Amino acid sequence: MPIGSKFTIVDRRREAGAMEIEPIHEDFGARVSGVDLTGPLPPELVEALHAAIDEHSVLLFPNQEMSDEAQLLLTEALGEPEESHIAFGRTGEIVHIGTVGNVIDAETKRNEADPHTVALKGNNLWHSDSSFRRVPSYVSILHAYEVPAEGGGTEFVSQRAAYGRLAPEQRAAIDDLHVLHDYVFSRSKVAPVHDNHAASLPPIEQQLVRTNPRHGHRNYYVGSHARSIIGWSGIDSRRLIDELNEFATRQEHRWSQQWRPGDTVIWDNRCTLHRGTGYDADRFRRNMRQTRVRGGGPTLEE
Numbered sequence: 210m211p212i213g214s215k216f217t218i219v220d221r222r223r224e225a226g227a228m229e230i231e232p233i234h235e236d237f238g239a240r241v242s243g244v245d246l247t248g249p250l251p252p253e254l255v256e257a258l259h260a261a262i263d264e265h266s267v268l269l270f271p272n273q274e275m276s277d278e279a280q281l282l283l284t285e286a287l288g289e290p291e292e293s294h295i296a297f298g299r300t301g302e303i304v305h306i307g308t309v310g311n312v313i314d315a316e317t318k319r320n321e322a323d324p325h326t327v328a329l330k331g332n333n334l335w336h337s338d339s340s341f342r343r344v345p346s347y348v349s350i351l352h353a354y355e356v357p358a359e360g361g362g363t364e365f366v367s368q369r370a371a372y373g374r375l376a377p378e379q380r381a382a383i384d385d386l387h388v389l390h391d392y393v394f395s396r397s398k399v400a401p402v403h404d405n406h407a408a409s410l411p412p413i414e415q416q417l418v419r420t421n422p423r424h425g426h427r428n429y430y431v432g433s434h435a436r437s438i439i440g441w442s443g444i445d446s447r448r449l450i451d452e453l454n455e456f457a458t459r460q461e462h463r464w465s466q467q468w469r470p471g472d473t474v475i476w477d478n479r480c481t482l483h484r485g486t487g488y489d490a491d492r493f494r495r496n497m498r499q500t501r502v503r504g505g506g507p508t509l510e511e
């Protein structure tokens with residue numbers, strides 16, 4: 210046996226084969242162990258991650274020794290990193306990683322009254338990241354460095370499971386609809402949106418029902434950015450969108466991530482909604498870093 214072949218086999222097992230996936234909710238979600246997301250990311254591991262995302266929608270990887278560099282490498286391995294629409298909209302700057310929380314540095318944090326803290330409360334409305342972009346997000350990757358002693362969780366639901374719970378005639382009634390998603394519509398309820406930023410994000414038409422390209426399972430795609438149904442009155446639009454959001458986000462269908470430092474979560478924005486549960490920024494520090502991978506194209510071309 211040539212020297213080294215044994216090591217190749219062992220390495221492969223560690224990189225992809227040893228990945229253990231344990232479901233955490235009946236609808237979706239899994240805790241994944243046996244994977245170091247900060248180590249080498251060979252094609253077998255990347256493919257195993259894509260497959261797990263397609264199947265489980267939300268993946269929790271505890272105890273990751275993450276860094277910004279490693280998170281950006283992981284993001285690039287999964288596809289094209291998506292730039293912050295906030296920085297780009299306001300100043301034209303391109304940045305691919307951002308802080309979620311109130312931490313500025315080891316000594317300094319933003320308090321409740323800070324406009325940045327207030328604006329981030331927009332994340333406490335159920336949403337799918339970047340559903341208001343022409344090419345919306347495939348996945349988000351969020352890593353926890355510092356977490357509040359109380360609150361500061363993130364809740365998830367599956368819009369695939371919700372679609373599956375609709376009656377066949379309800380599914381048929383929504384299958385071909387298109388929806389306008391509008392960041393200014395949703396987020397200006399929470400905090401003013403800077404003029405440059407608002408001007409950079411016109412409302413975008415998306416398919417209401419999306420299909421996973423790997424296994425063909427379908428899901429609806431709404432959340433707080435969903436503003437109206439194309440061709441429908443405002444009243445009828447809101448009735449349907451509010452009903453679909455309410456149906457998907459009922460308490461019994463939620464999975465709540467109580468963050469611990471070292472947790473990395475990857476979620477599929479194509480088929481899930483999430484929201485922050487909130488925390489007291491006057492009392493606690495929260496330091497999480499977020500990246501996103503751009504989706505494969507406009508939903509209307511899927």
Ligand code: OGA
Nearest residue numbers: 309332362363484485499
């Ligand atoms: C996000 C987000 C919620 C939270 O990072 O996209 O919505 O709990 N986070 O901070």
Ligand code: MN
Nearest residue numbers: 332336337338
């Ligand atoms: Mn989000």
